[in-house]
Amino acid sequence: MTGGRADVATISLLGGHLALDFANTIEDRTGDHPEDTLRSTDDLRRWGVRVAALDDTATAAPQELARALALRAHLLELLAALTEDRPLALRDTDALADAAANAYANGRLVPAADGVLGWSWDPSHLATVRHTVAVTALDLLSGPMSSRIHRCANPDCGWYVLDTSKNASRRWCSMAGCGNLAKTRRRRLDRPAR
Numbered sequence: 001m002t003g004g005r006a007d008v009a010t011i012s013l014l015g016g017h018l019a020l021d022f023a024n025t026i027e028d029r030t031g032d033h034p035e036d037t038l039r040s041t042d043d044l045r046r047w048g049v050r051v052a053a054l055d056d057t058a059t060a061a062p063q064e065l066a067r068a069l070a071l072r073a074h075l076l077e078l079l080a081a082l083t084e085d086r087p088l089a090l091r092d093t094d095a096l097a098d099a100a101a102n103a104y105a106n107g108r109l110v111p112a113a114d115g116v117l118g119w120s121w122d123p124s125h126l127a128t129v130r131h132t133v134a135v136t137a138l139d140l141l142s143g144p145m146s147s148r149i150h151r152c153a154n155p156d157c158g159w160y161v162l163d164t165s166k167n168a169s170r171r172w173c174s175m176a177g178c179g180n181l182a183k184t185r186r187r188r189l190d191r192p193a194r
């Protein structure tokens with residue numbers, strides 16, 4: 001998707017999974033003009049508030065941006081390898097293991113209303129974004145849904161989505177965005193040259 005300077009406040013959250021949405025914080029990631037929406041610690045904070053990992057009291061922690069971006073880079077490598085049927089690199093699986101271990105060490109097990117236990121982190125700590133992403137990414141990549149992760153078919157997009165359709169037919173991150181773009185391109189190609 002193109003147009004304007006991408007921002008965490010408006011970037012689409014349509015990966016179908018929090019870890020994928022975090023990986024998708026770069027717009028047009030594989031195109032000529034990628035736009036990273038996580039440009040500052042405050043961007044990271046705003047993204048965390050948007051996905052309800054943080055509350056309004058969360059403050060910027062300067063060292064946290066680099067840590068979160070490092071986790072995102074490893075996550076993107078893992079997603080690329082997974083969707084291209086390549087072996088996962090040890091440096092990426094080790095990094096995810098470290099991030100998850102760090103998350104568990106800093107988290108609490110809290111029962112939800114139905115009594116089911118889930119991991120929980122302090123919503124006023126910026127590191128909670130990284131912890132939440134690490135644990136949800138591990139959940140996703142180590143579970144049966146990992147085979148339903150697809151890369152958007154628009155080569156410039158680079159976003160990953162969870163295909164939960166019955167017949168595994170989700171090709172685009174969004175039909176309205178990349179799906180339409182492809183249709184327009186196809187129409188252009190179909191038109192006879194003059």
Ligand SMILES: [Zn+2]
Binds near residue numbers: 001153158172173178
């Ligand atoms: Zn797309």
